[in-house]
Amino acid sequence: MTYFLPETDPVLTAARGLALVHPDKVEVNAAPLFLRARAPHPDRRVGLVSGGGSGHEPLHTGLLGRGGLDAVCPGEVFASPHNRQIYEASVAAAKSEGVLLVVKNYTGDVINFQIAAERLRHDGIPVATVLVDDDLATDAADSATGRRGTAATVVVEKLLGAAADRGATLAELQALGTRVVAQSRSIAVAARAQTSPTTSAPAFTLDAGVLDYGVGIHGERGTRTIARPAVDDLVRRMTDDLLDALPPGPDEVLVLVNGLGATTDLELHAVSVLLNEQLAERGLRPVLTVAGTYTSALDMSGFSLTLTRLDEGWAELWTAPAETPLVLPRPMSAEAAATTGDRAPERPVSDAPATTSAPALATGSRVVLDRYADIVAQVRDNLTKLDQLVGDGDFGDNLSGGVRRAVKLADESGADGVAALAEAFLNDVGGTSGPLFGLLFQHLAAAEPAAGQAPSIAALAQATAGAHAAIHRVGGAQVGDCTIVDALAPAAESLAAAAEGKPAAGAEDDSESAQAPLTTAAQAAIRGALSTASLRPRRGRASYVGDHALGVPDPGALAVALLFVALADIHEPTMATRLPAPGYVTVL
Incomplete structure (x- = not known):
């Protein structure tokens, strides 16, 4: 079973639960089953009764009480109540001028409410009905049944409840209900x-x-x-x-x-x-x-x-x-x-030159932004699926939304790509990872060269190390905690080695770091990201699921690795061909 309902008398039990939670408003009659308002408005001249199959809650039962209904008759799930339920509920709820029945236009409801109405008339109790038939999907000229009664029932019952509290007569309430249905x-x-x-x-x-x-x-x-x-x-x-x-x-x-x-x-x-x-x-x-x-x-x-x-x-x-x-x-x-419409908070006015959260750059990094945007669009769904296994499933959308925001900023303001990424993620992307990525982009933005030039490996190494240090200061994450640091730290180490003319750990030969430092750093980041699948998370949302995260690489670490793939694709296009495809990297 997918429902948490008792196997015996689920509807009756639920009715008792409503009365348990609202003892001042609701009382339950068990045989036959109906619910009645404990304290109806004293000015009422007409009782209001409705009902239908269970499974539509809070319809009907939620509107029981002053300003609403006097009695409600719940049937079994998706089944109309029996006419005896409706009859006895109406007898109990009737006021000096009788009772009004609110009926959804379903065959079983109509038949049972009409039989109850006949029994009430036989007993001399004034009764009238309002038939709710608002569903335009079933408005067919050749249908003898007519439109179904659906959510407009809420509107009918609320308006009638307020009018009944004001002392409206049976004829006035029927006319009002009929008019509301028609409109x-x-x-x-x-x-x-x-x-x-x-x-x-x-x-x-x-x-x-x-x-x-x-x-x-x-x-x-x-x-x-x-x-x-x-x-x-x-x-x-x-x-x-x-x-x-x-x-x-x-x-x-x-x-x-x-x-x-x-x-x-x-x-x-x-x-x-x-x-x-x-x-x-x-x-x-x-x-x-x-x-x-x-x-x-x-x-x-x-x-x-x-x-x-x-x-x-x-x-x-x-x-x-x-x-x-x-x-x-x-x-x-x-x-x-x-007078209280949407207003964006105004930024403080200053005579100082306008600045962004990242240093202004030349246009050289726009191609990096565009390449990263292409990669993120390819892998968004994969990242979402991975995050659903270890977190709340929002990482793919957050990342792609931030990148789209950066593209828009770059288009509108002419800001360079990595600077736009920094501004978008620091200012507009929420959650845990958004601002952390903002710190990464902010540091990398400072290392971007003028248009058409390759980035300085020394500057990139310094920027990546600075981002690693800043993210550690903010969140405390270390290598092995199963976070973005597991991809960022090896990339930083690889770039630092290349800047010093040393071979990077994991490089295929001693010359690889010198020939293709960005590709080598991307490979290191990918290895670090994929290694998180074997780690039991110690920080971040994945830490809440414990061993369930084993076997799943951290989505944030993969996104960091793919950023270095984008850098390599742009600045080392020949050597970057040895990198795996982004979709392959992010598939579990």
Whole structure:
């Protein structure tokens, strides 16, 4: 099993857990299963009841309480609740003017909620329903079922909860819910299906580089499979489809960016910015933007976008106080947000000449930057895979992102390549390795010659030794600790030997160091980097995984070695042909 759920009564146990965590808000009725709000608002004239299959949390149960629902009926995973659950929950939640049922448009939900409604009417309890059908992917003219109900249910339940607390009547609540549904549309996309609780395997499989477009929240396949575009292109496509399907209405909208279970907040917040930009380009004003996991599909990797055109007063209903397990964000007004937009910190103004974090150089090192950029682009994925085995998997992206930043700096300012690398990595690349590489580039920048000239081996030897010393002072790493020092130290020793006219350790013959000192230094760095595979890391993130790192060369050490490969390729192109290909060096 991939889920940490008990084998017996998992849904009931989870319901009890919610009540355990929120004892002031939630009580559980076990037979039949439903959850009820402990302290509903005293001004309510109508009880609000909803529910559906489990596996969509925090949908429904998270909105139980003041400002939300009075009762929730959870079915088994992806299965509708039984009509008896809904009936008894409604009887328990009904107020003086009856009960309103919020139903997602799935066949099992519709049938069981309608049967419960018939039983309530038979008992003389006033009842009405709101059917949520926001999923534009299933909007087919020849479908008798109609659109599915998905993430817009969150919007409906929150607005209805606030209106019910204000004493709205059953007819008023039904009209409001119906209007909100009519002005809401959603679309979802997935890169990986949810894991089936029965088989512990993905419910369906997708080839690499494709997405399922128009998936449902029960793991239903999308209406089509598409080649995976860049995320901004994907959001643009989804926005176009939403606006094509959304009925005309007010230009002010509520934006809900919803994760399907395995999508991180980092991704959802980034998507929310892209969506807001798309809407602004089309003349719409996102008054409320909400990003998070609100309607999940177990652990599906994907997200949905929901747009709701806002009538007058609806924004106030969304931001009205609520006391529920799920704390929905209450965005500031658009006017207040306009005064707190993105601002980059201003650099202090000085009359002193502008300087960078590395000495200004002639244009000779730009070709080194370009060559290193080519190499890093080739091996980024390999470095990422290696880092996933011993760290957090971000090294390849951090390195390539820093190099791209350096290329941009060099293009915009005319700074030489190694100086641009120093500035980019010292100022803009985070993590542990970024600033350490910045120190290395800073020292090497001082050794670069004028355009068209080969670097002085003595200057390079001094710069490499200085970088080694600085990195040791900052992080304490020594040879044998399984860090970038394991590649840098042998390169420094090789260059120092060449500067003194001595053979470098490991050179094939006594003349090799003199004939090709950079190639020899690159070979030494490669040997040092590859030797880290036999070391148990003593510093850095890899030290946390202990023996699991054995057999995996340190990605940072490999990146240092490849920097010396780039230097050799540019300044000793004939001799550098004996160096192994970068892709070969970085493959486990």
